[in-house]
Amino acid sequence: MEELQSALQDWGLAVSNVPEKGRCLVTIKDLYPGEVIISQEPYICVPNNSATESRCDGCFASGNLKKCSACQVVWYCGSTCQKSEWKLHRLECDALSKLDKDRRKSVTPSIRLMVKLYLWRKLQSEKTISATATDNYNLVEELVAHMKDIDEEQLVLYAKMANLVNLILQWPDINIKEIAENFSKLACNAHTICDSELRPLGTGLYPVVSIINHSCLPNAVLVFEGRLAVVRAVQHIPRGAEVMISYIETAGSTMTRQKSLKQQYFFTCTCPCCIKVGQQDDIRESAILEGYRCKYDRCNGFLLRDSDDKGFVCQQCGLLRSKEEVKKIAAEIRATSDKASKSLSSGNLQEAISMHKMIEKLQQKLFHPFSISLMQTRDKLLKMLMELKDWRDALSYCKLTIPVYQRVYPEFHPLLGLQYYTSGKLEWLLGKTEDAIKSLTKAVHILRITHGTNTLFVKELIMKLEEARAEASYKLSSKDDE
Numbered sequence: 001m002e003e004l005q006s007a008l009q010d011w012g013l014a015v016s017n018v019p020e021k022g023r024c025l026v027t028i029k030d031l032y033p034g035e036v037i038i039s040q041e042p043y044i045c046v047p048n049n050s051a052t053e054s055r056c057d058g059c060f061a062s063g064n065l066k067k068c069s070a071c072q073v074v075w076y077c078g079s080t081c082q083k084s085e086w087k088l089h090r091l092e093c094d095a096l097s098k099l100d101k102d103r104r105k106s107v108t109p110s111i112r113l114m115v116k117l118y119l120w121r122k123l124q125s126e127k128t129i130s131a132t133a134t135d136n137y138n139l140v141e142e143l144v145a146h147m148k149d150i151d152e153e154q155l156v157l158y159a160k161m162a163n164l165v166n167l168i169l170q171w172p173d174i175n176i177k178e179i180a181e182n183f184s185k186l187a188c189n190a191h192t193i194c195d196s197e198l199r200p201l202g203t204g205l206y207p208v209v210s211i212i213n214h215s216c217l218p219n220a221v222l223v224f225e226g227r228l229a230v231v232r233a234v235q236h237i238p239r240g241a242e243v244m245i246s247y248i249e250t251a252g253s254t255m256t257r258q259k260s261l262k263q264q265y266f267f268t269c270t271c272p273c274c275i276k277v278g279q280q281d282d283i284r285e286s287a288i289l290e291g292y293r294c295k296y297d298r299c300n301g302f303l304l305r306d307s308d309d310k311g312f313v314c315q316q317c318g319l320l321r322s323k324e325e326v327k328k329i330a331a332e333i334r335a336t337s338d339k340a341s342k343s344l345s346s347g348n349l350q351e352a353i354s355m356h357k358m359i360e361k362l363q364q365k366l367f368h369p370f371s372i373s374l375m376q377t378r379d380k381l382l383k384m385l386m387e388l389k390d391w392r393d394a395l396s397y398c399k400l401t402i403p404v405y406q407r408v409y410p411e412f413h414p415l416l417g418l419q420y421y422t423s424g425k426l427e428w429l430l431g432k433t434e435d436a437i438k439s440l441t442k443a444v445h446i447l448r449i450t451h452g453t454n455t456l457f458v459k460e461l462i463m464k465l466e467e468a469r470a471e472a473s474y475k476l477s478s479k480d481d482e
Helices: 002-009 079-084 086-097 101-105 109-125 137-141 152-169 176-189 254-265 280-290 323-345 349-366 372-387 391-408 414-429 433-450 456-481
Strands: 013-018 022-027 036-040 044-047 191-194 200-205 220-225 228-233 303-305 311-314 320-322
Touching (some): 044 109, 109 200, 176 200, 254 280, 311 323, 433 456
Antiparallel strands (some): 036 228, 044 200, 191 200, 303 311
């Protein structure tokens, strides 16, 4: 612990303990928006390989990959990544190569992550790889497993996974119960590694970053630069304050967030957003984000269940909407969603788009204009239309989502910044240069804080903005010459 405290002091941080929350990271100096609080390479990590997509084990790239000829499980983009991973993969490869083909198919990223955990511990204990104050197995042992909170079904699953890890490693003195406990630790403490646009690439364990606690209104954000986890301040964090990030998608009602945190992380959040649960403002916001709209088209009121449980009453105009009507439209949405999923899985993008447009129309009848479900449908349409290069239709859906993003996310949230970025790119493609400048400027305002001004992603974004401004300037001067 002393070594860790000493290492964290260089970052201007310290480990502290908070009643009912356990360990946390606190600042020993003032931090400001955009400042890196801490960065850490993963203790272990794996890419999200599947039957349809593979990634390099070293850099998570997805192009021009070659499979390891011995184990037939791991992929590399070239000799550089293969050499950088060799000390660890040499042991993993030897273990995986002894499995039969059918057994190898059951080696999921989660199983590989656990195998790597034990192999990395072995290499460090043998001093083949050096351990440091922020990179050692003792930090993994300190992580909370929540074994008492897990239901029997999940415990049985962890036991089966632990037995498979035992089968792969074949170490005589391995502790099956400890492996199962470590699976629970990974479930609560591992992070999804994403690219700059927050698309998931893999999973990594960052034991020091895992000390940071959750808030639904965080003062910091976790992003990734390759496999490096980087925590940046998104607001002024005074000396002595706790560093907080969000563990979950925060767009949603307090009840939805609380349920998500309880299911995956086994705690009840008491952040400034969550302590308002049950208060009038919180009830109103929940009804807008996840409830139903008024039956009267010109009314933007939100609905609450009536005292007789016959339906839902508009809190603005008093109109009742029956439970039967709500159930009927909800059933239509579910049925259409099932068809849309089948179209998407079969690769029929045009049909999937048509189905999602039908879902959107039904949701507009049922949900409030600021509904999270409606926003998610429009987000899906945006992504599918961009895949088909239908820029005009894609932009219209992007514009519809932004007001909801503005409502559900704080000012400096990467998802809001990325949505402005998408809008700016589409506007520029469609020749709407002035609009593109406005959107890209908003994107830069947010993403320079969340992603940092020195990252390649933000540098390219700033370059796009400068190009758009130069184009607008050229168009203006051409008009003046006329």
